[in-house]
Amino acid sequence: MEKFTLNNGIDKPVIGLGTYPMKGNILIETMEKAIELGYSSFDTATAYKNHEEIGEVINNSIVAREEVFITTKLSNIHQKHENIEEVLKRSLSILGLKYVDMxxxxWPVPDYFLKSWVELEQLYKKGLVRSIGVCNFHEHHLRDLIEIANILPAINQIELHPLLTQKPLIKFCSKYGIKIEAYSPLARMHNYIQNSDILKELADRYQKSIPQIILRWNYQNGVISIPKTQSHHRLSENISIYDFHLSNEEMISIDDINMNFRVRHDPDNCDFDKL
Incomplete structure (x- = not known):
C-alpha cells in the first residue's frame, strides 16, 4: 500500500476503508479480509458506534499496531457538551488502544469548532493522538481556524468525487500543507457516475472498473480515498490502482464531469444536531 506524508511527517496509506455504517460481524469479517489483502488504514467515528468491533480486529490481528492507521472523530454532541479529552479516552478504552493515529x-459546529481545535492541539501534545485534523470544513471554516491555530490540520476529510471535485478548496488546503481525504469518493455509485460516458470510456480503455478509474484519479491528484465496501471483490479491486496511469488530458476530462453535486450534507446547510 502506497502512502502520502502528512504535514507533521507521519505517513498515511493512500487508500483506507471507510467503516460507516458497518457494525457487528459484518464489520469484523470485512476488516479481517481487508487486512489480509493489505489494508492498514481504517476510518471510524464516535457517531458510528463501531469502536468495539474495530478494536477487537486490531488487537487480535497479527499485524503490529504501529503498522495500522486508525482514524476516529469527535462527534457534534461531544463538541458541545463534554470534556474532549475524556471523550477521546473513552474511545481509546473501547478501542483497546493507547492512541489513535488521527x-x-x-463537523464545523458553529460556536464550538474553534474551541474544539484548541483542545485537539493539547491531545496531540500529550501523545494521545499522532495527528489531528478536520472534516467537512469549507475554506471559510479553515480561515477562522488558521487564525487561532498553533498546529495546522494534517487532513481535511471532505466529500469529494467526480461530481464534486472541490478544486478551489483543494488549492486552498494545498497552500497550507493540509492533505485532502475523500469520503464517498465514488459518490455512492450514483447514476451520474455509472452512466458517465467519460468514465465508461476510460474504464474500457484501461480494462478497469469505474471505481478504479476514480480512485486512480484521486491518487494522481494527491488525494487520500476511504471508500466503503463489504464486498471482498471490491476490497481487492479498490487497492488495485497502481498498474496504470491516467494522462493529463484524461485527468482533466474527469475534472470536467464536476456538477457541484453532493450525495451527503453541505456543512453550511445541515442540522448539526442530527449528525
Missing part, C-alpha cells in the same frame, strides 16, 4: 473534528 483524530478529526467531525
Amino acid at each position: 483524530y478529526l473534528i467531525h
